[in-house]
Amino acid sequence: MKRVRSTYLLAGAVLLAGLVWLLSGVIGQDNQQDLNLTIADATHGSGTAADDDPEVAVRVVESVAIPQGRLLELRARTQNKSTVEVSAETAGKLVKRAVEPGAKVSEGTLLCEIQQGSRRAELARAQASVEQARTDYQASLRLKEEGFQAGSAIARALATLKAAEADLAARDIDLERTRIVAPFAGLVEVVHVSVGDFLVPGQSCASVVSLNPMLVVAFASERVVGLVELGGPTEIDFIDGTSRTGAITHVSHVADDLTRTYRVETTLENADYSIRSGMTATLKIELASVPAHWVRTSQFALDDAGDIGVRIVDDKSVVHFVPVTVIRETLEGVWVAGLPRVARSITVGQEYVYPGQVVGTVTDQRELPAEWSSRLVDQVDSSMDDSAGVHAPSIKSAGESSSDPGQEP
Secondary structure, three states: OHHHHHHHHHHHHHHHHHHHHHHHHHHHHHHHHHHHHHHHHHHHHHHHHHHHOOOOEEEEEEEEOEEEEEEEEEEEEEEEEEEEEEEOOOOEEEEEEOOOOOOEEOOOOEEEEEOOOOHHHHHHHHHHHHHHHHHHHHHHHHHHHOOOOOHHHHHHHHHHHHHHHHHHHHHHHHHHOOEEEOOOOEEEEEEOOOOOOEEOOOOEEEEEEEEEEEEEEEEEOOOOHHHOOOOOEEEEEEOOOOEEEEEEEEEOOOOOOOOOOEEEEEEEOOOOOOOOOOOEEEEEEEEEEEEEEEEOHHHEEEOOOOOEEEEEEOOOOEEEEEEOEEEEEOOOOEEEEOOOOEEEEEEEOHHHOOOOOEOEEEEOOOOOOHHHOOOEOOOOOHHHHHHHOOOOOEEEOOOOOOOOOOEOO
């Protein structure tokens, strides 16, 4: 009896376990369906919420292009116009070294003096020979008038006179060459000889450099040399912090064989010799004006190709990336060309939007840069106004007229 009851209990336990297993599958499926439904609903709800979210808002500033002179900056150096090794033209011992390195000299200033030796005596003898030959020639002419002199004798007397005069001139030149003088005004850079040295023709006495006027030499690439005009205004910033103004005096028409660049020169007055030859400088050349906008460097962005540009918003609130060219730099920003005549450039939020995206805009009121405060733009180049429709410059906020005058640096 006990065995039968145990069998029933075992069968009941197995049956109960089977029912539990079956019921667990149904409940799990229902839970999975509930879970799937919950995720789908959440996903759908999230998408709907995203679709219903308001558009991204960015801050913009509106500006109108104004003509700005382009500034071409070239690495340059100063170069004196000439350096001359002043050499002896006759032989002799040096008896006087008249200058020292660094001395300022004028044209004709004595640099070195060679011993005259017998040159002055030879000059006196040549002068006497000329006087004798002239007397003989004049006597021959008188004899010819009296009929006592042949024509050939007169010719010989004239030839003797000419030879004596030539010898006198040669002696005079040789004596003059004992004084070695500066060929132009300048500065003595080096003195090569000392008193007592024996000089021969061609041996250098001193090096004299011409420092006034001073050349500022730069080299322009093939791309920009056509924009440089003779007489154009320039500014030269020297490495020591000083600056000078000048004008373009030469633009080469032949490129350097190695660099394929063209020589550009500016000439500066240097009467006090304050500008040294060989100084490093930056040559800034004013080029023709182009319509440009003033932007802050924080507004710059890069496209996929790595080109620099500015993101703007059109009248339909669509974002565009516009490549720009930097025209000139200021203390607080840069002038760029390439934007539309009237542009709404993004000032805040450009990192979070992309071209083609529709955005909301909040127009900023931009304060004029401090460096503009002293120079108000009174008028705009009429030719540029005709060609590009440029109006008086304005950087404005919403509700302001674009005809309000701005200021340019």
